Amino acid sequence: MRQLLARGLHVAMQTTHRMFTKWSAPKQSLFKELKFTFNEAFFHDDPLRPFKDQSKSRKLMLGIQAVFPILEWGRRYKLSMFKGDLIAGLTIASLCIPQDIAYAKLANIDPQFGLYSSFVPPLVYALMGSSRDIAIGPVAVVSLLLGSLLQEEIDPKNKYEYQRLAFTATFFAGATQFLLGFFRLGFLIDFLSHAAIVGFMAGAAITISLQQLKGLLGIKKFTKKSDIVSVMRSVWTNVNHGWNWQTIMIGVTFLVFLLVTKYIVNHIERGINPPSLNEIHFTGSYMMKGLKIGVVAGMVALTEAVAIGRTFAAMKDYHLDGNKEMVALGTMNIVGSMTSCYVATGSFSRSAVNYMAGCNTAVSNIVMSCVVLLTLEVITPLFKYTPSAILASIIISAVVGLFDYEAMILIWKIDKFDFLACMGAFFGVVFISVEMGLLIAVAISFAKILLQVTRPRTAVLGRIPRTTVYRNIQQYPEATKVPGVLIVRVDSAIYFSNSNYIRERILRLLNDEEEQLKENSQPRIQYLIVELSPVTDIDTSGIHALEDLYKSLQKRDIKLVLANPGQVVLDKLHASDFANTVGDDKIFLTVGDAVMTLAPKMEP
């Protein structure tokens, strides 16, 4: 009965199929097709939509609102919202002040610059940004990255020049972010895969924590390198002055001493941000160095901010224009670089606290900014003496959350290749350096794309007994091959980057099959059915690969059969005349149809 049902539907479907193939899609003109491709590449979110059919003055108004979203949400702002924003703003301010001081140390700059960076950038972001939950300011990973890149160029002891280069790098970080957003190239940061970021962040957390051993153990001479081997050797040589009772006694006394006394950090300057525009290098070799460091730091900062923005936008379900965000973040860092700030971005830990404390809009950032202003003007002397050990523990507690072992376990479960990328980035940061970890992360991400593009999956299909369903025989051991027929499914669009591989792969599967059949003296293959349902598109090279496959098969007296090509593929098969070469009677709607028609004796 089920066979009858199946056959009935097959016939019905075949009729429909004929109807479909006769109906051909209206040909798109070159201009239309290119415009569509271009729009999808750069304007897929249709940012100009609200501007349609509006008067000129209204368009101008909308334009200004698009650049400064505060004009739009500010009008709808209610006092009831302010309560949440105030509480959230005060909470993240109390968190950011000690963090700012600590992170400035990671970047090898004076603590007040950390506070400066929590004053101006959040204000600029509040005017231009669209995220309601992000908390802007210096963050641990970017500070560490910036610090390690800068000290390769200039010794941090050369304070003034080091600061100048830091501002230069911040300027170019902002410029990079701005330009990426302005030219709508934001999708480029998607090339850093989630797995690679998880590994990189975890590695950075370990590295940052290890470096705090200096503060925690009160070590004076400490390595400048960030890898675990150098750091542990530094710790070891400092601890291991002869491993005897005296040393241990001194060590214990020292630890007690550490917990009781206070180590002086650098003096914090009182007052708000001084201007720093004329400290930025706009010419010369330092400009190039600043540019290089700025591009790297800017991209990493962007990755963090955009990831945070997206996460919270999804949780509260509002739309976030990635490219507009980049313009806002870029402007914020450009302005920051001119007012003595270093690279600021969205902080994972503070944004989460901001969200939990019930923030409603970017006003919480303004509140935080005001508190930091007060701190700079009034309370700074209170922070004058902060123990290194306390700063170190602040940093460790802030970065510990970056080591997201649960995400790592999930990545392991979902995709082993992703896990490799994650571990590569992690061990790169921990054992070599922050830059190397980043490089490994990018390289593995690209290798994955390369593999995706050049080595698509193929599968040999077999029939699930008593059905007309054909599935991968490696995943369904009960699936049986149809005698005299080899069914191969191609699991990707066929483009120039993979067309040769696909052709060779299919031929190799055929050779393997024929060899095996010969060994068991079974009937040889008469039909090769290529199941094309996952093939969403094909280009000229793809058609040529199919033609080559057809020629190879012809020499062996095997018929090429195509099953279930999509409309796009079908149109191209017809346009290239390859459909005629193969023969319209060799193109079927489903594998079941093809087997039923070509090898009817094999029907179950």
Next chain:
Amino acid sequence: MRQLLARGLHVAMQTTHRMFTKWSAPKQSLFKELKFTFNEAFFHDDPLRPFKDQSKSRKLMLGIQAVFPILEWGRRYKLSMFKGDLIAGLTIASLCIPQDIAYAKLANIDPQFGLYSSFVPPLVYALMGSSRDIAIGPVAVVSLLLGSLLQEEIDPKNKYEYQRLAFTATFFAGATQFLLGFFRLGFLIDFLSHAAIVGFMAGAAITISLQQLKGLLGIKKFTKKSDIVSVMRSVWTNVNHGWNWQTIMIGVTFLVFLLVTKYIVNHIERGINPPSLNEIHFTGSYMMKGLKIGVVAGMVALTEAVAIGRTFAAMKDYHLDGNKEMVALGTMNIVGSMTSCYVATGSFSRSAVNYMAGCNTAVSNIVMSCVVLLTLEVITPLFKYTPSAILASIIISAVVGLFDYEAMILIWKIDKFDFLACMGAFFGVVFISVEMGLLIAVAISFAKILLQVTRPRTAVLGRIPRTTVYRNIQQYPEATKVPGVLIVRVDSAIYFSNSNYIRERILRLLNDEEEQLKENSQPRIQYLIVELSPVTDIDTSGIHALEDLYKSLQKRDIKLVLANPGQVVLDKLHASDFANTVGDDKIFLTVGDAVMTLAPKMEP
């Protein structure tokens, strides 16, 4: 009745579906999965297969045969085959001698070097190559490219130094080819798309032909640039010494004179290739320049040779190992660079003639090589005086076939974006320079990959009336939407490079739909069905994108439904626990099942 049939099969399939989901594929270990990925990336053609289960001495023998295929096919060589090879060899020799002299001119080197390059490289290739039809020697495009790259570094009048750099570039071209093959990175040349090559070749044909105007018109002062504007200006200024009767008379007389008299080409040295090993720069700045030029010329030469090899292998249905071919071509050019040859590769025109003349094996190359040897030793004086005009016409007639307008028309028909790549490369070569054309070709090829990877297609599906088939409503205007349900198909694997785009795209389609429904005051969307059949794989970022989508939908009180996830995707949905979040009752085998279960009133 048809409804009944369809419903019957649906139930049957759903039962099967449950059976499938319960049965889970055996988990692959990390090592196994990585090994598989690595093998598919580098050893997908299983080159070590014949070595399996063989004795040691047999393995050694097979190894030597793998490097020198002549040992294998040589033993099976019969006298009957020699007839075809002899005729083909003599034919291509008669073609190659004038071409070699002409092409050497394109590379700005003395004519004997062209002949040298048709003597040693074909012999080396005959020992190591596996193509039976390729004709080895200098080719027009590579000669032109090499010439224009070399003369940017050294003036060709500085003969000795120019030659040394040419040999250096040839050495590194060979080394590049060898290493790409040895490390099995041959797939890298697949990144130059067929369309880009067609455009590049056509542009080169135009450029080469235009430059022959110098010879044809007997112009002494000619531009060194290769773009059409410079060349036509050169021609114009030389012709346009006042546009009057006298000039035209002189012009006509000159043309007649050209056709009657002979211009002396450079003297051709008698004798075979002198050694040139110690002329290669292995140190210093010229080594770097040679390396740069060599890598570019080597890659272009490789593209041509591999394309030819593949075409003829498909026509005669024999297997060609791309990576082994590259090792053979590389060795041939390395040996060539030490014996006064410049870059040789497979020639389109001569290979076609070779095939037509009935060649059977690479013996035809050996025959050609012997004829060239004879020419060098004996007949060279006959070529001593060859008219420039004749050389020019030889070149033009040889390259005219490279302008493959039929291929261009086909590309236009099949894929508009491919056509853009083709035209970009073509106009780049014609209007700017050969290198620029090449750069444009590579850039457009990469842009296409970028688009493929970051901007996959999505489609809104509707039901074809009176069936349970759901198709793209843009391609099937008769397809109707199901009230209260939005069905979106994702046409690609979901990876980190496109996961955010896919999520945003789906949400935008949903917003568009809801807006439209509101306008027409129709019932709002209750279910979003994502059809996953073309989604062959998903990674961690992809799962996160689905999770974010799920959260956004939850806020709007819309249920997320997944249809037809493949086994790989299903396993990952379960591993990440996202299948539980969505609910197993929201995952269906087909869109039809989902609609039938969730919106049964809508059944036709």
